[in-house]
Structures are given as structure tokens and as C-alpha cells.
Amino acid sequence: MLRARSDHRRRRRPRRPRRTFGLLCALLTAAALTSGAAQAAPGVPRAAPLLDPRDPDGAWAGYSVEGTGSPRSLPAGGVAGMDVSGHQGDVDWAKAWADGARFAYVKATEGTGFRNSSFAQQYAGSHQVGMIRGAYHFALPDRSSGAEQANFFVDNGGGWSRDGRTLPGALDIEYNPYGEACYGLDPVAMSRWIADFSNTYHARTGRFPVIYTTTNWWNRCTGANPDFAPNNPLWIARYGPQLGQLPAGWGFHTIWQHSDRGPLPGGQDVFNGDLQQLRRFIS
Template sequence: MSSYSHGLDVSAYQAAQDWKKHARDGITFAFAKASEGRNSRDPKFATHVRGIKAAGLIPGAYHFAWPNQSATAEAANYIGAVKPYAGPGFLHWLDLERYSDGRNYHGRTAAQIRAYAATWVAAVEHAFPGQRVGIYTSADDIAAGRVPNGIPLWYPAYPGKSVDTYAEAERHSRPSPSGRTVTLWQFTSTPLDRSIAYMPPTALREWAGGTGKDDDQAPSKYTAPAFPKGLAPDKSTPSAVPLQRALKAAGYMPKSVKESPSYGPQTQAAVARFHNAHTRYRAKGSTHDVAIGPKGWAKLHRLAYDK
């Protein structure tokens, strides 16, 4: 069995596809552009995504980012576009790339773009609990510090004629831009955008469904602080303050919430949002787990501070 999965992505620029034929030809996953900016939606998204799902492929969608607009408004645009089609096993992607004239990045620093991306991802994770959310982005964006850590990466880089088939992409070394691990590599745009995933089809389906091994870990020397003793929802302890700060930094608690030693309702709600975005840390059978444990604490800190 192959250690890789093959995929395609399309937008309004592509005609309707024979997705069942693509499936017979060995395609495992396919993504369609859903939206762009605050208001724009791809006119062929519904046609594409329905065909992808009907063919039994792992489905997904992407949103083209305008970091100099509101991240929450853009997330709402995307969520509205994909909500009728998203379900378990659906993959969501933020397409974070600069227009050639820079109009979608104009006036924003690298830190502001990174914060925009983290906010967009957190909003989509909250809207679709348990579903994977990743970022499609370039080596330049990663090197410039515009891409948050701890998020699956779909990476475009085209070697040219030396790698223009799936077989050649599989034989090529796995890209590692700025030392980051990539989950998907888009290696050509001819005749369609084509990508490989670094998991066999069965493992990719498990991963897309929110289970299976994480493949989104960026190499890092960051180590989360030890889990505080006595940190629990029914106790008032100074330990709640660093928890609140981490929740804010990771985008799960509004920055306007006043810090308090009390592990109160707002902290509990933020922890529940974190758990619903990262269900492996949530108590089994719960949809509102408000008690963070050592493994969840480490994951939250990495998301918040491993920049």
C-alpha cells in the first residue's frame, strides 16, 4: 500500500470535473475554493464540492485570505459558504498568500498577519468542532513569520518538469520550509493543481476525521511549563491567570476578559472552546469539557506561545 495520498484542488477557473473518474484514477482527496475576503464566494463551489462528496473523496474547501480585512468577518463568510457541506472528515484551509501587487497584505505587519490567521483558524475550529483546519501558504510567508505554529500546512512549491507527476512527487524529498513539517505538498498546477498528502488513504481519512496521528507538529525547542497543581474549575488559584493568558493568546478567550484567579464561567467556556477544536484532549462523552488536563495544557501553550 502506498504511503501517500493523491489530491486535486479547483476553483471557478476550472470546469466541472468527472470526480468519479478522478477517484478511479487514484485520487483520494479534493478541495474547492469556497470564498474570498469578507463577501466574495466562488460561484462554482457548490458544483465542485457536491461532485467531490458524491465520488467518495475526502472533501475540503479553502478561503482566500485578505489579512488587511477583518478575520472574524472573513471566517463568517467562509463558514456560511461551507456549512451546508461540511461534516465529519471535511478539511478546511486558509489560503494565506500575497497577491502579486500586495493588495491583500497592504498595511499589515508579519505579526498582524499571523494574528489574523490564528483568529481565522480559531473561528473555523469553533464553528466545526472536531474538524481539521489548516493553512495553505508559501515558503516566503513561513520565513517571514506570518504563519502560526501548531497548524497543519498545505505547501505549494513547483520544481517544474522534474516533478510533474504523482510518482515523481512521491520520490522527491519531503519539503521542510524553514524547518516546518508539511502535511500536504502542492507540486504542480498542470493540468490541474495537484498535491500529495504524506499519509496513505486510510490514515488520511482517519486524520481528516479528527482521529489518527497528528502530522502538524512544527519542529520546536519550545517546552510548555509544568502543569500547575490545583488547577481545577472548582478552585480559586493564581494558576488560573496563566491559563487565561494562554487561552487569550491562542484565540479561545476574548482579550477584553479581565484576568482573575477564579476559574470562573468565562474561563470554563474558553477551555470548552479549546477542547471542541482539539477533541483528543476533551473528556469522552462530553461536548462542554471545562477542565483542562496536563496534555491539553501543553497543547494550548504550544499554540499560544510557540511562535
């Protein structure tokens, strides 16, 4: 949602500019930027602040931050993970662990009528070998409301618990595989649908969902809406050696799906930090 900028008013130029005036302007500008960044989407409850990417002990340590000019690529300390759906069937989790995966996202639901028939084996199996795991929901915004789909997701494996082993549920929202790219919704309606899902999931679990998306789809179908970044961690999908531009609103990401082929079944993911920082993120 676009926010109106404050009006600029003319003021006299002092004959002798003082250094204190420049310092005051800088302080006021910084305060305004801080205030604007703290605003959440209308109707979206405020979450606890996400870990600061500038914090050397935060979950994004070791990654370049938007605007630094540094390439965004896989860091040496990133935690490898994977995501699977019914397409992978029963997964050999012991082998996935041996191949380096330490976390996994498992598809649970789609819309309000589809459940992954392999969910039990995949979700329980990843947990049994020691992985941190979570569930994701594939959104179909043209079929039912965000609230209905969030409730269906939570009721069918998509919940979250503060057990130190569970990732917050994820909303997979991307190009429509069954029809029009943006599901027939304009950017305002799409943003409201996502907020409806996010708010409902938060009300049911106490956590806001991670949002999985691509930069192209998000900017096209939400109108580059920046209001979700304060609450919803970003799981960005981009296949290639570098992360590239992030969806509008996010200055950093939490998980990067960088390929759909590799040593692990399903999507190849990396968490933006080390294992200790991943545990901080899920707590």
C-alpha cells in the same frame, strides 16, 4: 512571536565530572524542549496533538522528517488529490477518480464578498464519486478581519463535520495577487490576523484550519512565526520534484501541492500518508 530564552548562569566546574551529572543535564534539556514544543500561540486554544511523524502508524509514515538529511519526495504510498476553484468550472469527477484522485479541496470563498460560482458542482460532485473533500478560503487580510472572513467562509460552504468524508477547512494565505505582497501588514499584524481566523474557525467547527502557504511568503510576511504548527496542519505549495525547506515552525507537512499541471484538473496534491491514515486525519 519570539520567546526569550532562559538566562544562562555560571556554575563551578566540578573537579571530577560524573556520568550522572551528564545524564541529568540530558534529561533536563529534553524536558525543556518538550515543554517549549507544547506551547501554542498566545490566545490560540490548544488542539488535540497532531499525529506524530515518528509514529510508524501515523499519517506521515514514509516521509523523511526535517533534519534527517533524506530527500523529501513523493512516496510510493502517498494519496493523490487535487484542488480546484472557479477557474476549472464544472469538473468531470468520474474521470478525476479514474485518474487516481482520492481527495479534493474546493475553493469556497475569498475575502468577505466572493463565492465560487462552481462550488456546488465541485463540492457535491467530488463527494458523489467517493472522494474525501473539503473547502478552502482565499485570504485577503487587508480587506477585513480574520474573524469576519472565517465566519463568511463557514457560512458559505467552509464548515466541517465528523462524517468521515470531510477535510477540515483550509486557509489559503499567500502572495497578494492584487497589491503589496504582505497586504500592507507587518509580521506581528499578519500573525494576529491568521490567529483571529484560526480561532474563529475553531470556535465555529471544532477543528483548526489547515494552512496553505509557501515557505517564502510565510517566512517573509509572518516573520517566521512558529506558533501555528502545534494546531494548524500544513498544506505546502512547492512545484518541483522535492519538497524543500518548510515554513518556519513546521517540522513536517500534511499535504503537498507539487504542481499545477498534470492528469487532474487544478492543483496536483499528495497527502502525506496512505488512505487509512488520511481517514485518521479527518476523524
